[in-house]
Amino acid sequence: MTDSDRQTEEKIFEAATDVFVEKGMDGSRMQDIANHAGINKSLLHYYYRSKDHLFNAVFEKIADEMFRKFAPVFDENLSLDDKIRFFFREHIGFLQRNPRLPAFLLNEINRNPGRVKKLIRNVNVNKFWMMLMEQHPDELAEYRITKELLPQLMITIASISVFPFAARGILETLFENMDIDFDDFLEKRKEFAATFVINALKNNK
Amino acid sequence: MTDSDRQTEEKIFEAATDVFVEKGMDGSRMQDIANHAGINKSLLHYYYRSKDHLFNAVFEKIADEMFRKFAPVFDENLSLDDKIRFFFREHIGFLQRNPRLPAFLLNEINRNPGRVKKLIRNVNVNKFWMMLMEQHPDELAEYRITKELLPQLMITIASISVFPFAARGILETLFENMDIDFDDFLEKRKEFAATFVINALKNNK
DNA sequence: TCTAATTTTGACCAATTGGTTAAACTATAT
DNA sequence: ATATAGTTTAACCAATTGGTCAAAATTAGA
Incomplete structure (x- = not known):
């Protein structure tokens, strides 16, 4: 073409x-x-x-694309541990292919929060989290993840995945002085993040 | 006055x-x-x-203020666990009093990465991390945190603390629909984050 | 008090900006 | 071929922008 x-x-x-x-x-x-x-x-x-x-x-197309990337986790027929692994692999993978989206979205939303209100109104986040609790009642109970702690957990997971991209400008220059390759760091992060979160949960038994 | x-x-x-x-x-x-x-x-x-x-x-004053907030951790004469608790309490506390700084800094740095290069040149991050490894050789060995994993761990800690502020615009509207108070969420996050990270480390034994 | 230096102001400027408009061009259907 | 509708263009505009400058006001020093 x-x-x-x-x-x-x-x-x-x-x-x-x-x-x-x-x-x-x-x-x-x-x-x-x-x-x-x-x-x-x-x-x-x-x-x-x-x-x-x-x-x-x-903006709306990018935001839609971005939020949509969180959804598949709630469909997949996997154990909670495997869902966590699946999420980090897929989500960090997506951001590797679109490394500028997080910084763009976060900034424009903070600059004009009204914009996101319109988008989020259609997405009932509560519904997704309820789904999670229904899909994994035993595991969540075992890990002592109450309804009150679920937001903390979910946002922690999102933080670990998204933040390195939002802070790309700092991290890349930081890594330069330390002989660390940013792409390599991201590739390894998929596994590290999953293990880290699963360990945190397991030890909460 | x-x-x-x-x-x-x-x-x-x-x-x-x-x-x-x-x-x-x-x-x-x-x-x-x-x-x-x-x-x-x-x-x-x-x-x-x-x-x-x-x-x-x-910009330089704010950036300096911000980076400085990471430093005290490396001085405090505390166990690794207590350092983690200390960091989240102090750092999230600082951001609660300056909630707009993360989004501002991250955005302006991404918009013009050259700006941060000048600032970071003076700060040898490697030195700080070496200090950490010297202060806690036993605990880090016990938790199997190698020199290669240290960046992953440190950035994970920073992610958990900073991201909620960088994503404030989204989270506040998200929470609105769920009857969650953002300030309450942050207050509880100090404890949650520390426990979460410590658990993740402990279980890696 | 008088003078010189510093601080503050309003008027002004050239360049840039998002946006308009009427004319030119193109394709399509009859 | 020719009229019609849709597409593209260059020229233009009013408003805004960062920045300048000379004069006015204030301060400080003798």
Whole structure:
């Protein structure tokens, strides 16, 4: 598929995604997006009414993609331990392929929390957590994970997976001075994180 | 101390801190900072040559403050377990009093990684980690924390402490729908995080 | 008190920004 | 072929932006 074959609207969306993710909403320029897409700036307004509209389209797609990545865990027919292993492998793997998404999303959400409200309203997180408790009543009881502790546990798991990407800018320069390869660190983290969390749970018996 | 007593330069710095932390470098306006400080915009350029200079002054002070908060752990004459407890109590406590700093720092560093290079060059992180290994050779051996695993462990600890603040915008709206109080969550996290990490280590024996 | 240095101000500027518009171009259907 | 609708472009605009400057106000030193 050559560059000119792709539909203009699609080209705009992809260029906008690149620029917005790299520079953020405030740091991005419509002219820059147009250049990236190889088209006239007016076309941005022709297909997407304004910078806000264009940004929202990009933001919502990325946010949706991101949140969706948490879901499969609740479907998989696995033991709790295997679910944890599955999650870290898949989630860190996804972020390795999209390393800039966490920083972009976290920043834009903090900058404008109202944006995420609209998205989250549709997702009943409670439902997912109830599913977890129904799928693994015995294991959770064994590990003494009460309903009150579940948020702490879930956010701890998310922290361990997402934070290295959100802090990529620091970690990469930190690692430079220590002869550690960031990609290698991430690859090993899939296993380390799973074992770490499972150990923490097991010892809580 | 009344408003007019405070030195102008100090007033500017404080106003700039507020605005930059809230809106980020790109989203902040010099006029807005001047208004916050209650002074004429030209004074910003009189005391700090440009927006870049002003931002760097603010950024470097905050970054320094932030990194400094990781250091006391390496001094305290405590067992490894107590150090972990001490760290989470103090670090989450500090972030509770400065909840916007993590998101601000992480974003600006990702936006311009060169900025942090200058700061980190002075801090030999390796040295701190070596100190840890010298202070607790027995415990680390017992927990099977090798030199290769230490970065994974340290970053996991940082993740658990910092991430909830970086993701504040999401978590607060998430919690809203679940009748969880964010401040209460943070207060309980100090204890939860410490126990969680210590359990993970103990079970690795 | 008078003078010189410092601090503060408002008016101003060039460049950049998101956005508009009318004209030009292209494709499609009759 | 030609009219029509959809697409693309260049020129333009008003508002905003970081920054300058000379004059005014204040302070400090003699």
